[in-house]
Amino acid sequence: MGTYDAFLRVNRQMLPHVECVIRLGAPMTSKTLNLYTADSYIYTIDGENSYREPQMQTGRIIEGRIEDVLTGLSEALNPLPTESDPDWYPFWFRQHETIMNLLRERLTEPGEASEPYLYYHLCDWLRNAGSAEVFVSNSMPVRDLDTFTQDPDDSLRFWGNRGANGIDGIVSTAMGIAVRTDRKQTILITGDLAFYHDMNGLFAAMKYRLNVLIIVVNNDGGGIFSFLPQGQLEEQEFESLFGTPHGLNFEHAALLYQAAYRRASTLGELRRGMEELLSTRGLRILEWRTPSRKQNVALHNSFWI
Numbered sequence: 001m002g003t004y005d006a007f008l009r010v011n012r013q014m015l016p017h018v019e020c021v022i023r024l025g026a027p028m029t030s031k032t033l034n035l036y037t038a039d040s041y042i043y044t045i046d047g048e049n050s051y052r053e054p055q056m057q058t059g060r061i062i063e064g065r066i067e068d069v070l071t072g073l074s075e076a077l078n079p080l081p082t083e084s085d086p087d088w089y090p091f092w093f094r095q096h097e098t099i100m101n102l103l104r105e106r107l108t109e110p111g112e113a114s115e116p117y118l119y120y121h122l123c124d125w126l127r128n129a130g131s132a133e134v135f136v137s138n139s140m141p142v143r144d145l146d147t148f149t150q151d152p153d154d155s156l157r158f159w160g161n162r163g164a165n166g167i168d169g170i171v172s173t174a175m176g177i178a179v180r181t182d183r184k185q186t187i188l189i190t191g192d193l194a195f196y197h198d199m200n201g202l203f204a205a206m207k208y209r210l211n212v213l214i215i216v217v218n219n220d221g222g223g224i225f226s227f228l229p230q231g232q233l234e235e236q237e238f239e240s241l242f243g244t245p246h247g248l249n250f251e252h253a254a255l256l257y258q259a260a261y262r263r264a265s266t267l268g269e270l271r272r273g274m275e276e277l278l279s280t281r282g283l284r285i286l287e288w289r290t291p292s293r294k295q296n297v298a299l300h301n302s303f304w305i
């Protein structure tokens with residue numbers, strides 16, 4: 001259910017208590033989901049030979065190939081020893097449908113330009129361009145991808161640099177993916193600060209003629225901080241410490257590193273910019289100038305019904 005991050009933000013006390021979670025592989029990135037299941041008993045099935053349980057939650061780690069453990073489980077539980085709750089799945093499906101309807105209503109063109117729009121339409125746009133690696137930067141891109149992206153399939157492979165969640169080395173990581181991939185496209189989606197932080201990484205793309213499309217979601221600063229408690233600070237203090245607007249025009253970076261460049265401010269420009277740049281090769285930069293960071297928070301909040 002691709003919309004869980006949105007519907008779990010509703011008053012969580014209204015949702016049923018989850019007694020037990022079976023987790024397959026790496027920890028979930030969604031803070032909302034982790035908070036919701038914080039006191040559930042967790043079985044982690046992991047074949048990575050490491051203790052990947054950063055929440056230190058009560059539970060058990062089962063080491064082994066996920067396929068083998070699941071096959072064993074389904075054999076052991078056939079027939080099911082207890083009755084299952086017939087409303088469990090329909091309940092969650094109704095939550096999912098509510099958010100899906102909202103997304104359709106708000107993120108279909110014509111509508112207001114907004115950061116989630118890019119993620120909502122991403123798979124459709126990329127599918128037409130063939131197989132792709134999609135690397136998303138930390139901060140809002142990885143969260144928005146998780147919340148708004150619909151219907152991914154095997155033609156797309158997603159990457160993120162989690163762990164310390166730094167916004168450093170993002171451009172260079174995308175270049176590393178582009179060097180090794182056998183897929184048609186490598187796409188990087190990054191915020192403007194993360195892009196700026198590692199702009200030198202573009203040199204490798206120019207020198208080795210790498211095939212990368214970079215979408216810079218430019219909200220002129222650190223968009224994530226407006227969602228956090230410091231967003232309540234007095235404006236001037238917030239902007240100088242957290243918002244950190246730079247006013248840079250990234251067309252000049254494109255010129256410096258001989259990249260094809262498009263700028264988009266409206267939804268139509270974004271769609272056309274994607275179409276045009278996906279049909280060519282080499283280093284390409286699409287600068288998506290989004291509405292203000294404050295508007296971005298208001299739009300996100302409108303989904304957490």
Ligand SMILES: Cc1ncc(C[n+]2csc(CCOP(=O)(O)OP(=O)(O)O)c2C)c(N)n1
Nearest residue numbers: 139140166167168191192193194222223224
């Ligand atoms: C190396 C490093 N420095 C600082 C931070 C703290 N930090 C987290 S998010 C963020 C802002 C990122 O802004 P941007 O890349 O434009 O993305 P947005 O928040 O707008 O989505 C910063 C500075 C970090 N995560 N890593």
